[in-house]
Amino acid sequence: MERTLTALTGSTQTALIDQDIAHIWRVMRPSLHGDLAGPILPPTYWRKRLHQLLDTGNLSHAQLCGVDSLLLQLDEFEASVPPAWNELAPAAAALPQPPHLATASRHI
Template sequence: MERTLITLTGSTQAALIDQDIAHIGRVMRPSLHGDLGGPILPATYWRKRLHQLLDTGHLSHAQLCGVDSLLLQLDLFEASPQPVWNELAQAAAALPRRLHLMAADRHI
């Protein structure tokens, strides 16, 4: 199987970068907040993705502003106190048992 090098025109590359910035903007925050098990993807992952975009060297002013805004959001997220996931997970694990006991009391 032969490999061919795919070259992108400037407008195609700019469009892909725009799409990547928009995607990160949509999914980064929910991914960081995650669920009771903790973040789905850590801040280090998102910071690496954003720095990879900066390293392309082909960002417009608007794209630079978008990446900068996302990096600031990461800084704020990391600076804010994070919930203690183990305590939350233990509390959540105890809920179904309590609910089950309450339901069993009704049948007695």
């Protein structure tokens, strides 16, 4: 669902932009770090959301600074080296052998 901010009155539009920026501040970083499966929402999604805000053309100085800071965070996230736990482990090391099978193989 895409919102069109250009058809709203000035104060309503400003309030919605403030809410969007605050929302993105709260959820972008946790969403990017995600879980073991990777990001919940990719950087391209957040970049698109931020550029949509910039495209309204009616951002205050404080709003521009907020959006700019979020874009810099995205740049930093994309430039960072992924944590070591994101790399796949060798198949033999991935699943340890159950104890009852390990002892049975010694008796054979």
